Amino acid sequence: MLGGLLSAAVLVSGCTSAEPGSPGGGSAAGTSASAPPVAKITASPQADSADVAVTEPVKVAVAEGTLDAVTLTNAEGAAVQGALAEDKASWTSSEVLGYAKTYTYDATATGTDGKKVELKGTFSTLKPAKTPRATINPTDDATVGVAMPISIKFPEGKVTDKAAVEKALKVETSVPVEGSWAWLNAQQVDWRPKQYWPAGTKVTVTAKLYGVAYGGGAYGKSDLTTAFAIGRNQVVKVNTPEHKMDVYRDGKLFASYPSSNGRDDDPNLNTPNGTMIVMQKDPVGDFSNPRYGYTNVMKKWAVRFSNHGEFIHENNDNAANIGKRNTSHGCVNLLEADAKAYFDSALIGDPVEVSGSKANMPTTSDVYDWLIPWAQWKSMSALS
Structure with a gap:
């Protein structure tokens, strides 16, 4: 009888521990019900962040689960564009943010345990001290000469963080072209090729300046882009003692015009040496x-190639000296028919190469890029 009683006791004990759902198994079930959700949502920027950069995308991610929905709204309640990744583990905004704005995000996800989680938060973007505008040249759809530089100017203030700005600039060409950016001053950065552009090159420039810190609390106002083309290869060459102006196309003499250039005896009135552009x-x-005693002097077919005062233009009043003597105050004088023919052939950005004078062109003209040797030009990049 004793053995039978022991067997019964073991049987009752085994039944009690084997059934978690029975009255005796409630402890395990209670532990499962109180376990926290395994999914965790994170956001960048974090909730309550301030002075957030407007160029950085907002990112929401989940671990141990998948995102069900993510919304990012501005202060007016309008949704900011963005997209879920294919695996639904993250969401990234695709729209730039505004300066000095407050944004709210709301994200929900389902964990691998089947439980729902949610994350809400707000953040604010930086408020610049100022947002100066910038300009870009050449403009869209322009066709320019083979010496034309790309110029980005900041007319409303100086750039102190030149490297940050230069990193935001990109030049794309239809054929390989070696070139470099160079800061001519704190308000202008130019890009030019090492040698003249190949004729027919298509050029696209992107300046992603919005949100870029210029320094001193200034940030870029907006992005800039331009797409333009390089025209035929035309180069003007003036060797002043020869009293003529030669025009070359694709390296071959295209036209030659008698000229009267700047006076030889006065360096202040020379047509200065150097490579300039139309x-x-x-x-x-x-x-x-x-200053020299003449007023109301109007001349036809005027082609400026420096802001130092030099032009190629008609001057029939000086016909007796054209092709024979240099008597101008720095300009290249041509006969009217020749000046018209050249005028019609010229493109903005064509190079004008002057040699033979006693004076050199000073680097005070608006466009003096080609007066700077290539090695020096490259050293003027903020990223060199």
């Missing part, structure tokens, strides 16, 4: 100069 074309130009 900057401006006017059917009629005003060449009055009270």
Whole structure:
């Protein structure tokens, strides 16, 4: 009888421990019910962040689960664009943020344990002291000469963090072209090729300046882009003692015009040596100069190639000296028919190469990029 009683006791004991759902197994079930959700949602920037950069995308991610929905809204309640990754483990905004704005995010996810979790938060973006505008040249759809530089200017203030700005600039060309950015001053950075552009090159420039810190509390106002083309290869060459102006196309002599250049005996009135570019074309130009005693002097077919005062233009009043003597005050004088023919052939950005003078062109003109040797030019990059 004793053995039978022991067997019964073992049987009752075994039944009690084997059934978690029975009255005796409630302890395990209670532990499962109180376990926290395994999924965890994180956001960047974190909730309550301030002075957030406007160029950094907002990212929401989940561990041990998948995102069900993510919304990011601005202060007006409008949704900011973004997208879930294919694995639904993250969401990234695709729209740039505004300066000095408050944003709210709300994300829900389902964990691998089947439980729902949620994350809400707000953050604010930085407020610049100022947002100066910038300009870019050449403009869209322009066709320019083979010496044309790309110029980005900051007319409303100086850039102190030049490296940050230069990193935001990109030049793409239809054929390989070696070139470099160079800071001519704190308000202008230019890009030019090592040698003249190949004729027919297509050029696209992207300046992702919005949100870039210029220094001193200033940030970029907006991005800039331009797409332009390089025209035919045309180069003007003036060797001043020869009293003529030669025009070359693709390296071959295209036209030659007799000229009267800047006076040889006065370096201040020379047509200065150097490589400049065609900057401006006017059917009629005003060449009055009270300093030298002449006013109301209008000349036809004026092609400016420096802001130092040099033009190629018609001057039939000086016909007796054209092709024979240099008598101008720095300009290249041509006969009217020749000046018109050249005017019609010229593109903004064509190079004008002057040699043979006693004086060199000073680097005070608006466009003096080609007066700087290539090694020096590269050293003027903030990233060199």
